[in-house]
Amino acid sequence: DADVTQTPRNRITKTGKRIMLECSQTKGHDRMYWYRQDPGLGLRLIYYSFDVKDINKGEISDGYSVSRQAQAKFSLSLESAIPNQTALYFCATSDPQGFRDEQYFGPGTRLTVT
Amino acid sequence: QKEVEQDPGPLSVPEGAIVSLNCTYSNSAFQYFMWYRQYSRKGPELLMYTYSSGNKEDGRFTAQVDKSSKYISLFIRDSQPSDSATYLCAMSEGAGGTSYGKLTFGQGTILTVHP
Numbered sequence: 738d739a740d741v742t743q744t745p746r747n748r749i750t751k752t753g754k755r756i757m758l759e760c761s762q763t764k765g766h767d768r769m770y771w772y773r774q775d776p777g778l779g780l781r782l783i784y785y786s787f788d789v790k791d792i793n794k795g796e797i798s799d800g801y802s803v804s805r806q807a808q809a810k811f812s813l814s815l816e817s818a819i820p821n822q823t824a825l826y827f828c829a830t831s832d833p834q835g836f837r838d839e840q841y842f843g844p845g846t847r848l849t850v851t
Numbered sequence: 852q853k854e855v856e857q858d859p860g861p862l863s864v865p866e867g868a869i870v871s872l873n874c875t876y877s878n879s880a881f882q883y884f885m886w887y888r889q890y891s892r893k894g895p896e897l898l899m900y901t902y903s904s905g906n907k908e909d910g911r912f913t914a915q916v917d918k919s920s921k922y923i924s925l926f927i928r929d930s931q932p933s934d935s936a937t938y939l940c941a942m943s944e945g946a947g948g949t950s951y952g953k954l955t956f957g958q959g960t961i962l963t964v965h966p
Contacts, residue, residue, distance in 0.1 A: 779956035838950035842894030
């Protein structure tokens with residue numbers, strides 16, 4: 738089974754709807770991240786969490802919220818979806834080992850807002 | 852101006868060619884430098900991780916960092932069709948030998964290696 742899983746893998750929703758993207762990991766890592774990927778823009782950080790009680794905004798947090806329900810679960814919500822939130826969303830986890838902090842990515846959720 | 856600029860490509864090369872991928876950055880606080888590879892419909896996976904100026908080699912891949920010029924490169928020797936993917940540079944700040952974890956990515960370069 739995959740170490741980092743995301744559900745759903747694909748989602749089409751309408752403008753104004755609330756949706757939640759879920760991420761689960763079995764790696765036992767404390768650090769978890771949410772990114773979005775748009776063509777020509779690379780990946781941009783939305784939110785990150787270094788433990789269950791620690792939530793931080795990333796580069797593009799407006800219009801998004803997150804919940805860290807447990808060490809293994811980190812959910813991303815779009816309170817009122819808009820078309821420019823159409824993108825590929827990735828969850829990632831990491832566990833720093835000295836200077837090395839490799840991030841492990843899930844398979845992504847393709848979200849379309851119509 | 853973006854903190855990290857990556858030559859966008861796309862890049863198409865014949866099998867066996869040497870590939871050079873490049874990124875420049877403006878934030879002198881970046882201490883850790885990575886290259887991720889992303890196959891179609893997959894999440895990125897780490898290819899190379901470096902933290903000092905100079906070269907790091909791993910098989911056919913060489914990562915080069917020049918902190919004075921704020922420039923990093925990835926070289927792929929003897930490229931193979933299986934190397935066809937999107938390559939993303941990424942960087943993070945840190946202190947005391949520890950990365951802060953937040954990654955800033957370049958735009959990505961789509962590489963196609965044709966037989």
